[in-house]
Every structure is written in structure tokens, then in C-alpha cells.
Amino acid sequence: MALEKDLTVEGQTRRGSFLKNLKVEDKANSKKQVGRSADQETDDEDQNGSVLLSNGQVIVRNPQGLGKLPTISQGTNVEILKNGEKITGPAVVNEDMHIEVQVVNTDPSFSLDLNISKNKMKASLTVRKKPGKRYDIEDIPSALKVCIAAKCEQEIWPEVELQQVLDLLHENKIIFGINEDAIQEAVAFQGKKISIVAAVGQEPTSGQDSKIVYIYQEQVSNQDSHLQSGKVFLLSVTIDEVLAVKQLPVAGYPGMDVTGETVPPREPKDEPILIKGGVRLINDGTVAVATISGKPVLEGSFHKYLSVDPVYVVNDDVGMNTGNIRFIGNILITGSVLDGFSVDAGGSIEVWGDALHAALYANREVTIHKKAISTRIQAGGLSVNYMQILQMLRVLQNRLDSMFNAAKLLKSQPAFSTADLKAKGEGQLVQLLIDFKYRDIPKIITAFVQTLSESNTVLDPLLSEVATALKDKLCKLGPLRIKEQAEIELLIANVQKTVATVESLISTKVNITVNYVQNSVIRTTGDIIVTGAGSIASELEAGGSISISSGKVRGGQLIAREKIKIGELGSPTGDSGVNIQLLDNCCLEAKFVHPGVKLEHGTERLLIQEHYRDLRAWVNEGGLLKFEGVAQQ
Amino acid sequence: MMLEIKTEIVNEVATLHFDGFLDISTVDSIEISVSKLIDIHEVNLDFDKITFVDSTGIGTISKILRKLNSEGVTAKIRNIPAGVFEVFEILGLPEIFGEEVFQMKNY
Numbered sequence: 111m112a113l114e115k116d117l118t119v120e121g122q123t124r125r126g127s128f129l130k131n132l133k134v135e136d137k138a139n140s141k142k143q144v145g146r147s148a149d150q151e152t153d154d155e156d157q158n159g160s161v162l163l164s165n166g167q168v169i170v171r172n173p174q175g176l177g178k179l180p181t182i183s184q185g186t187n188v189e190i191l192k193n194g195e196k197i198t199g200p201a202v203v204n205e206d207m208h209i210e211v212q213v214v215n216t217d218p219s220f221s222l223d224l225n226i227s228k229n230k231m232k233a234s235l236t237v238r239k240k241p242g243k244r245y246d247i248e249d250i251p252s253a254l255k256v257c258i259a260a261k262c263e264q265e266i267w268p269e270v271e272l273q274q275v276l277d278l279l280h281e282n283k284i285i286f287g288i289n290e291d292a293i294q295e296a297v298a299f300q301g302k303k304i305s306i307v308a309a310v311g312q313e314p315t316s317g318q319d320s321k322i323v324y325i326y327q328e329q330v331s332n333q334d335s336h337l338q339s340g341k342v343f344l345l346s347v348t349i350d351e352v353l354a355v356k357q358l359p360v361a362g363y364p365g366m367d368v369t370g371e372t373v374p375p376r377e378p379k380d381e382p383i384l385i386k387g388g389v390r391l392i393n394d395g396t397v398a399v400a401t402i403s404g405k406p407v408l409e410g411s412f413h414k415y416l417s418v419d420p421v422y423v424v425n426d427d428v429g430m431n432t433g434n435i436r437f438i439g440n441i442l443i444t445g446s447v448l449d450g451f452s453v454d455a456g457g458s459i460e461v462w463g464d465a466l467h468a469a470l471y472a473n474r475e476v477t478i479h480k481k482a483i484s485t486r487i488q489a490g491g492l493s494v495n496y497m498q499i500l501q502m503l504r505v506l507q508n509r510l511d512s513m514f515n516a517a518k519l520l521k522s523q524p525a526f527s528t529a530d531l532k533a534k535g536e537g538q539l540v541q542l543l544i545d546f547k548y549r550d551i552p553k554i555i556t557a558f559v560q561t562l563s564e565s566n567t568v569l570d571p572l573l574s575e576v577a578t579a580l581k582d583k584l585c586k587l588g589p590l591r592i593k594e595q596a597e598i599e600l601l602i603a604n605v606q607k608t609v610a611t612v613e614s615l616i617s618t619k620v621n622i623t624v625n626y627v628q629n630s631v632i633r634t635t636g637d638i639i640v641t642g643a644g645s646i647a648s649e650l651e652a653g654g655s656i657s658i659s660s661g662k663v664r665g666g667q668l669i670a671r672e673k674i675k676i677g678e679l680g681s682p683t684g685d686s687g688v689n690i691q692l693l694d695n696c697c698l699e700a701k702f703v704h705p706g707v708k709l710e711h712g713t714e715r716l717l718i719q720e721h722y723r724d725l726r727a728w729v730n731e732g733g734l735l736k737f738e739g740v741a742q743q
Numbered sequence: 744m745m746l747e748i749k750t751e752i753v754n755e756v757a758t759l760h761f762d763g764f765l766d767i768s769t770v771d772s773i774e775i776s777v778s779k780l781i782d783i784h785e786v787n788l789d790f791d792k793i794t795f796v797d798s799t800g801i802g803t804i805s806k807i808l809r810k811l812n813s814e815g816v817t818a819k820i821r822n823i824p825a826g827v828f829e830v831f832e833i834l835g836l837p838e839i840f841g842e843e844v845f846q847m848k849n850y
Binding site: 516519520523524525526527528529530531533534538539541542543545546547 | 764766767794795796797798799801802805824826827829830833834835836838839
């Protein structure tokens, strides 16, 4: 017969924890029945022990007969002490043991992190809060094995005082631009993390840079309305006419950073009016006026120089009456340039009529308001020639660099013997490389030499020196005359120097604008803009872009460095194919393309064999030609 | 510097086994060995035991390949050690004469 025992418990509370000291008292004689569970019983003689938790009291009952001893284990947020020792795993208990269950409460805490920006214009505060937790033990029914755990009953958020934050700012010397509202919000916030801008400085007020207003350009803005009304616009100024006025710089106001330091404003830029011929400065350099009558010109990519070029006006056709025209400044022709005549301008050329079987050369822009038939037009002066040469030199430079690296790599190979190079000279290896992998190098040099010899203008003498050296050393049996590696290095260095020289010789980009082109050759350093019906069987070469966006291109060749934009490309019959060369990063955009159009980039060629709408072609990062568009039936 | 050349001819196919250096001192013996081949429609140059090449040696080999090709004789270089094969690749020989002409040694 099993005996029932009643147990009484004494408890006590500690600060930050709830502790119950439990004394187990035998009250077997009370005979009070507290019930049995299934695992407590084996048979009437043998009965398992048990543990229960009720109202924070731990009650243990010893086993009877061969019954099992009860065990107690520690769950979350409690500590259990058995006879004064903390248990770490399940522990056997009996009625004689002193068992303490300690609830582990946590205190609230917080941290303040202050971050000041490099320029001390902003101080950011991050408040991190961790709430304290109060736990309570839940009742556990009588069982052989009991795990005691505590459940969170209450969260207590830490209290952060505004003064604590202000003290932190003060410690960090932050005295200006403190945002107390934001700080109040942060201290009152009941959450784990909040970031605010605790203080912000006052930015200085920027001054105003000097500004140059080019008065004559107001005439240009009226040009469109003149053209629309059928008149042709002539940009010109007279002596003492004001061309530009400089607005003086205005100083700004200082600001203040969060530490109270003054932040000075940016010094406003004071750019002078830069002038060249035909212009003088008055009023302490703040006003530019013309010293001659002519066409005002603003040139230069970074620094803009203002000048006035004299204008030679031909109020007639250029033909038998006028002869060929050659003028140091700008030329304006109100008629046409007729068969076999030429116009050569140190400045720009503007033709109100046509250019028919003629030649036009200008250092600056060329504008033909009507059509150019069988005409050669070149703008940009020598820069056009230099552009062509530069293209060749760049290819050559890449190939020579590659060859030189290949030679070095070969000599570093363990299976490659250099004994014969010492006897016969380094040229032996160069010859070998040119015979096999770099067969294109002599061809590029030959084309370069030929271009120089065909040029009818006087080019930089450095070019012919380099051309001669390249031809002597790298063409035919020339490489075999090379004795030392230093000779190749010098050759490559000279090519590199020449590339840099030619680049510096290419001046500002200038444009050619024409309404319609047929059987003509047009070259410029800038853009070619065909405003009308298009280009037929013509060669167009632009250092910038080619725009024939609303016209047709049939036959001929188009080369550009930046972009080619065309309305209709090729002919419906496919018998007047167009050759398009895309240089560098140039891309082609065409609204409609007929079959027979050839695209080229370097040695790569691509033939368009179908009709396409909205075709776009470009050179990808790997240097390969790509195109996309909507194929048409 | 030495180069030994052994020639085997079976059914109009000649195989020249090289052992040594292919360089300025040995190129004459290669040219002589190849010039002795008569009524041959295929020539295999076995480079298994070639340890070094120099620019003169490579120049001679390319001259021989061109000559044999012009005579309608198929020429191949077999068992090329990896180091020598890399030299040929840097020079672009496989691009000129065809990838199938140059066969790297199996290791």
C-alpha cells in the first residue's frame, strides 16, 4: 500500500531574481490523497516517485517498493540548486533534499553610439535598447520526470534620459545644430534600435562663379527662324561691337559645423575672357569688343577663345567670273560653286547654293545649304589627314607591342634557345615573328608610308622620320639587320611618341552640314550632317558622327568614330550596297535596311542578307561586330 | 650540340626520329636527311626527343614544311614535347600550317 505525503514550501524573493527555498516536510500521516499518475505506478507494492510544481512550490514524493526515483531538470530562465549545488542536467531527487528553484530575471540595458561625419557637418546617434525580463514559473503536474522552466511575464524597457544624450554630445564637442526633438524621439522609443541625426551643421552658401555672356550668340539663336522663313543667316559683327560681357564672381557666406567651427564657402571661380585675333578687352577685361568686321568664332574644348575672323563674301556663284577662291578667314558664297572650281578657307565656308563638281577645303566648318554633286569637301584642315594617320599608327602600335611581348615570352621559354640570337642578332627572332604571327605589320607600314606620300600637304616631319625607320627595320629583310633588342624598343617608343604628337595635332572637331550628297567625298574631324534626302554613292568619313536620320543612303562608304544614324540604308533591289565601317566604339542605327549592306570593323566583315527594321549594329567588348533588328519578309 | 636522326620508310611513308637539339648547329643535317627522301607521299617528323629549339631551327622546319607541301607531300610533326609545342604556338605556326600538322606528345 503506497503512502501519500503532503509537502509545504517556504519561499523568498531576491532582487533581480525570484528564489524559492524549499523544505521538504513529511506529512505521511496526514493521509491526504494528492492523486496518482500512470508512470508512478507499477503495482500496488511498487510505486514510482514523483515531482510536481504548484503555485511555485516543488513537491517531491519518494518511490515505494521497487518504484523509480523521480528526477528534476532545468529548463530555460531558471537555476535549480539541489542541496545548495547547481544542477546541470537531470537530477534524481527525494523528499529529504533541499531544492531551490531560482528564476533568472534580466535587467534592461541600452547603448548610445555617436558618429560624426568626416566634414563634421552631421552627427548621427544610434540608440540600442535591450529590455529587461521578469519570469514566472508555471505549474507542472505530478510526474516521474519534471523539467522546470520559467515564462516571461513582463518586459521592462530601459529609461534613457535626454540629458544623458546631451552629455554625450557635449563630451564629443558637439554644440551646434542639435536636434532635441529627434533626440527626444530616440530616448522615448521602445524598440531595439533607432538611428537619428542628432546634430547637423549649416552648409556655407556657395558664391557665384564669374560668367561670360557671348552677346553675339543671341543672333545665332534667331538663326532657325531666319532659315524657316527662307532667308539664309549670316553671322557677322562690326568694329567695336560688344561680343562678350563678363559677370563678376560673387562671394558666398560661411557655414558652421556641428562643433561650432566656421566652414568657409567655396571660392567662386573667376575666369577671364580669353581672346585671339580680331578682339580686344575693355573695362578691366570685363567686356570684349570686335576690332575688325567679320564672323565671331568661339573655339577650344576646355578653354574657349573668342576671335573674329574676317569674312569674304562672294555675292555670286564661284565660277568663271570669280575664279578659285582662297581666303585666310571665312568665306560666304551667296550663289553656288560651279564645275571645276575650288574654295579654300582658313576659317569656315558657307554656300547658300550648290557645290557642283567642285572642291571645298576649310579649317573650320563647311555648310552647303543645297546639294553637293561630285564634290570633294574637307573640313578641319590638316586634322583630317592626321586622323587617318592616327588610326593607322594606333593599330601599328598595338601590333608592335604585341610582337615585342611575344618575343620576350619566347625568350623566357625553357625549350627555346637564344644562342643563335647572340650570334646573328635579335632581328632573327623579329623576322621569325613577322614571318608567322605578325605578317600584317609590314602591310600596315606600307599603307602608312603610302598615305604620307599621297598627302598633298606638308605634314609634321616626325611622321616621315618614323615611317622611314619602320620601313627600314620591319619590311622585307629589314628585321635581319636588327642586332639588339634596344633597337626594337626604340622603334616602339618612337611610334608611341608619334601617336602622342599626332593626337595633339588634331584640333577642335568641326562639322560639315549639307542638304544632299551625290558622288562626293566628304571628310571632317567632327560630324557630317545631311539634312535632306540623303547620300548617293558618296564617301563620308567623320571623326565624330554621321547623321542622315531622315534620308536615304544608297551606295558608297560611311566611316565614323562615334555614331552613324540613317533613315534608310541600301536599295530595295540590293544592287547598290553600302559599306559601313564602324571605328572604335561607333554604333550604327538605321530605321530600315535593305540586303547587300556590308558592315566592317577592322578585318571583320558582316553582310546584311535580309530586310531589317530598326537595325542596330555595334562592336562588343571582345571586338566583334554584332547587330540586332526586326527581320522583314 | 648534337642531333641524331633515324629514318624509317614503310609504304612510302617516311618517319624521321630526332634526338637532340634543333638549333643553328644541327639544321644542316635535318635538311640533308629530308632531301634524301625519294618517292615518299608522307613525312612524319618525330620530335619526341627534341629538347631545345632556336629561331634558326624553327626557320628551317618551316622551310621544310613549305617545301614538302609544295611537292604534294603531307608533312606532320608528332610527339612534340609540351615546352617546344608552346614555342610553336607563341610563333603562330599551327595557324599558318594547320593545327593538324602539329601533334603534342601524350604524357
